[in-house]
Amino acid sequence: MDKDDRDRHEPKDERREMGELREGALRWLGVGIEFCVVVVLSMLFGHWLDTKADTSPGFLILFFLFGFGGMLYSMIKRAGGMKWK
Structure with a gap:
């Protein structure tokens, strides 16, 4: 392979x-x-439940933890399935 061939392939x-x-x-x-979207939506749902049940901030914290934990688990699974170079 000469220099011109290498230049064309690079x-x-x-x-x-x-x-x-x-x-x-x-x-x-x-x-x-x-x-971000999942965590924010789960927190909004928790806040909405808190306003209906008058349990502030119980459901907000609970749904934040569910959203955050679920997405963290999802990210770890995705990263584990990747092929690293």
Whole structure:
């Protein structure tokens, strides 16, 4: 393989590597957004239950822990299933 052949193949490799990095970053960005949305929605539901049952802040704390714990478990499972380079 001469120098010209190497020059033609390197940009493809760099583009593929950048695509993989971008894909991984977008995947984890989505997971982070999902994490925040689930935790906030579960807290809002807990707050709503607290207003109905007059138990402030019991349900808010309970649903925060459920949302946070569930999403943390989900993130750990996703990270465990990934292939690390």
